[in-house]
Amino acid sequence: MDNQKKKKVLVTGAGGALAQRVINKLKLRRKYEIIGVGFKESSYYDDTIINYRIDFSKRGFEMVFRKHQLDSVIHLGRILLYDDTPSRRYNVNVTGSKKIFDLSLKYGVKNTIVLSTFYVYGAHPYNPSLIDEMFPLKASNNSSHLADAVELEYLSSLYMLKYPELNTTILRPCNILGPGIQNSVSLLLNRKYVPCLLGFSPIMQFIHVDDLAEAIVLAYETPKPGVYNIVTEDWLPYQKAIKMAGGVPVPIPPFPPSLSRQIVRRMNIKEFPDYLLNYYKYPVVLDGSLFKNTYAFKAKYSLTDIFDYYKDQKNLRVF
Numbered sequence: 001m002d003n004q005k006k007k008k009v010l011v012t013g014a015g016g017a018l019a020q021r022v023i024n025k026l027k028l029r030r031k032y033e034i035i036g037v038g039f040k041e042s043s044y045y046d047d048t049i050i051n052y053r054i055d056f057s058k059r060g061f062e063m064v065f066r067k068h069q070l071d072s073v074i075h076l077g078r079i080l081l082y083d084d085t086p087s088r089r090y091n092v093n094v095t096g097s098k099k100i101f102d103l104s105l106k107y108g109v110k111n112t113i114v115l116s117t118f119y120v121y122g123a124h125p126y127n128p129s130l131i132d133e134m135f136p137l138k139a140s141n142n143s144s145h146l147a148d149a150v151e152l153e154y155l156s157s158l159y160m161l162k163y164p165e166l167n168t169t170i171l172r173p174c175n176i177l178g179p180g181i182q183n184s185v186s187l188l189l190n191r192k193y194v195p196c197l198l199g200f201s202p203i204m205q206f207i208h209v210d211d212l213a214e215a216i217v218l219a220y221e222t223p224k225p226g227v228y229n230i231v232t233e234d235w236l237p238y239q240k241a242i243k244m245a246g247g248v249p250v251p252i253p254p255f256p257p258s259l260s261r262q263i264v265r266r267m268n269i270k271e272f273p274d275y276l277l278n279y280y281k282y283p284v285v286l287d288g289s290l291f292k293n294t295y296a297f298k299a300k301y302s303l304t305d306i307f308d309y310y311k312d313q314k315n316l317r318v319f
Contacts, residue, residue, distance in 0.1 A: 007031065007033070008068050008070045010035045011023055018209050027048065036052070037061075056096045062103055075115065090147070094155060113219055114170045119139050120149050121284055130287040137153055157227070169224065170226070171228055174206060174231045174288075175204060177306050177309075178306065179209065179309060187271035188272060194250060195264070195267065196242065196251055198251035202283040202284075206234075207299060214297075215230050228291035230291050231286045260274075
């Protein structure tokens with residue numbers, strides 16, 4: 001198909017493992033001109049992809065919209081919870097995302113996908129057994145460190161309702177795992193000795209990065225604006241996940257909370273910050289039936305497939 005007839009899609013966070021899988025899947029369709037944007041590293045090493053290293057919270061980002069006349073945006077880029085200061089995360093994740101929405105309106109973008117996270121629901125002892133998309137977002141009650149994730153959700157929902165022409169779809173996946181994923185739980189499961197809270201092993205859900213990439217492409221190619229949880233059909237306790245990944249649980253006293261927070265700080269494990277402790281204490285189990293029924297989505301990777309990757313990584317290391 002001639003480039004002039006291809007739809008132009010912007011993918012943010014293009015240096016990340018998830019975005020690269022999304023880009024690869026779009027490339028296989030051979031009907032999209034893909035523009036990648038990454039603000040931390042070169043976005044995508046491929047001559048067939050137009051890519052920029054630029055912070056989308058900065059003024060110069062508008063050049064990308066003006067130059068390429070985009071049809072759609074797949075917004076996957078953000079600073080992770082433990083990667084920077086709260087103010088820097090807020091500036092990029094919230095203020096930067098608002099700029100993306102405003103530029104999308106200005107330049108006539110017709111399809112917008114926003115990646116959120118299950119963290120926005122918060123981890124509380126009174127969470128229901130299954131959390132659907134209508135459940136209140138209570139993460140900021142846990143910690144101010146999660147405020148940017150919740151505000152991004154509210155911002156995205158506001159634009160979705162106020163500007164239906166953007167066809168905004170918000171995706172809330174469970175724990176993402178697999179090659180190249182650098183989030184909290186992935187880094188923890190990649191360790192031989194993995195911290196956990198003594199007496200707690202909450203039920204968790206996991207999805208392989210390739211399955212999530214497929215879900216994102218499904219939502220992009222068949223726009224049905226709304227908010228969707230994305231999960232697989234399986235779940236298991238956290239400590240069992242550690243063992244399936246070839247790790248050894250290392251219990252930490254959970255009480256009093258001040259003691260566990262102090263121990264975690266002294267351990268200096270960035271992927272196990274004290275403000276996420278409740279997620280390793282109380283279950284946050286999502287109801288993914290809406291996305292499954294809307295898009296006929298079915299994950300290809302089993303939990304065994306997912307955790308075997310981490311087990312194999314450990315077996316390859318030399319201690």
